Amino acid sequence: MMETTAGLPLYLVENIEYRLSEHFELRVPRLVVNRGESLGVAGPSGGGKSTLLSLLAFLDKPQRGRIMFNGHDAWYDKSDNSNKGVTHLSQEPYLLKRSVFDNVAYPLKIRGRYGSIKKKVYEALDMVGLKPNVFASRRWYELSGGEAQRVALAARLVLKPQVLILDEPTSGIDQTNALLIKEAITSFRKAYGTSLIMASHDTLWLAGATDRVIKLFDGRIVTTESANLIPGPWIKQEKELFAKKLADERLIYAVTPPHSEATGILDPSDIIIALEPPMEVSAQNILPGRISRMTAQGKERAIIVEVIVADIPLSCRVTRQGARQLGLLPGKEVWLVFKASSIRWE
C-alpha cells in the first residue's frame, strides 16, 4: 500500500462544487495536499472554511468534481475504505452523554480495537493535558467548555489518524485551554507525522503551526498566501483611485475595484514596515499602526508581523534580519507603506 501511494499526493481536489444554500457555493478548481503536510485554511466567517473541511473529511459529498485520496476517488472507490484514516473535529464539538473515558474510547470500540484500550485512552488524555486519573471518570456535564473541547480532541488523537482535520479548534475557549490544544496538536504532529488540515481565525498561529495557508473568501480560494483581506465599501476619489474609510477617518487607497463592495487582497510581502513616516515615496498608503503580534512562519525563515491599523489587523511579512534591524516588538508603533495598486481583486 505504502509503495503504491508513496508518490501520490494525499489529497488531489479537482473541480469540486458544493452548494450549501441559494446564496453560498464552494468552488475549488484544484487543491493538492501532500502526505505529512500541514495546511492552514483562513478567511472570514461564511467564507467556506467549514464546508471545505467537511468535504475533505468525507462528511459531505461534493455535488460536482472529485476528491482523490491516496490516489483513489474516495466517494466511488469503496474497496479502498479510505476515509478510515481521516478524522475531523468540528467547530463546536459534541460529546457523547457518557464519561470522558467512554467518549475517548468510543472511536476505538466501534473499530473493534479493544486491545490495551485503557492505555491508549490515558495516553490521549495526557496528550491534551487532562490528567487521566482526575478526568477519565468525569461525566460529560462535569466539564468546562475548554475541557470538553480537549476531550473531543483526545477522541480524535486516540486513533492516531493519517489526517487530522480541525475546524477552529481554539474558538470560543479561554487562553489556557487554547494554549493546551495548540501544544497538543504540535506535539502530536511531531510524534506521529500526521497530516494536518486546520481552519482558524487566528491567522498568526495558523501561519506558525502550518506549512502553508490558503485563504477562502465567499466560497473561493482567493490566495494561497496568508494575504490580508480588506472588505469594502470603496468610495471613488479621483480618476481610477478608490478609498476605504477606516475607523479613525484615515483612508486606504486602491485602484479600480470591480464594484464598491469588493474585497481587496493585499499580500503581506507587499507591505513595507517603517519606524518613521517616509518622505517622498510614490506609495499612496502610509498608515500608522501598532504591532499586536509576531510569529515565525512555517518552514520559511520569515516573520509575520500583525499590525493594527485603526481597527484592521494587517499581516506584513519581513525577514528575520529585517525584524531585528528595526527592533520590531509587539506594542511598538510603526508605519505601513504600500502602493494602491498592491491591492488586488479576485
Added chain:
Amino acid sequence: MDYILQGFLEGSRLLLAGDNETYTVVFTTVKVSSLSITASLLIGVPLGFLLGYFEFPGQRHIKTVVDTLLALPTVVVGLFVYAFVSRQGPLGELGLLFTIPGIAIAQTILVTPIVVSLTATAIESLDRRLRPTLVALGARGNQILLTSVMEARHGIAAAAVTAYGRAISEVGVSMMIGGNIKWHTRTITTAISLETAKGEFALGMALGMVLLLLALIVNAMLIALKKKA
C-alpha cells in the same frame, strides 16, 4: 369530615398491618402495568425511533395521528378491546376477557402511543451535531443508529415512566376488560371506585395512598430523567 379522617386512619392501619386484600390489589396493579409497559416499550421504542430519526413521505401525518392517540379515552380502548375479546368477538376463543393478560393488552394499546410519541420527540431533539460527529469518529450504519438510541436514553426512559404513570392510574380499561374480580383482576383504581361506591372508605383510602405514592415515585423518576436528558 370525621369519616374522611377515619377512612384515612383505617387505611393507614390496613397498610401497616399488611392487609392481604389490599396488597393483592397493589400487586395485581403492578403486575398488569409492568406487563403492559414492557410490551409497549418493545413495540413503541422502535416505532418512535423510525418516526423521529428518518424522514419519509407522510411522516408528519403519522406524527399527528400518534399525537392524537395520546388523548385516547380509556373507555374507548376498553370498548374496542372488549369487542374483540368477548365471547362473540374474533379473539373470543383466546379467553382473554376478565384476565390479567387481557387488561395488559388493552393497556398496551392505551400507552403505546405515549411511548412512540415521546421516543420520536426524544430522537428528534438529539443534537444536530451528533450524526456528523459519529461519522467523523468512524461510526457506520447500525453503530450510528445504536449510539443515537443511547444518546436519547434519558428521553426514552422518560417516555417509559410517563407511560407507566398512565397505566397504573387508568380505570376504564381495567374495569371493562378485567371486570374488577376480587383476588384476581381487581386493581387499585377499580377497587377504589368500587369501595367508594359501597361507602367503604378505609380500603379506598389505603389504596389511594398507595396510588399516590406510586405516582410520586414515578414523577420523581421523571424529574430526575428530564434533568439528565
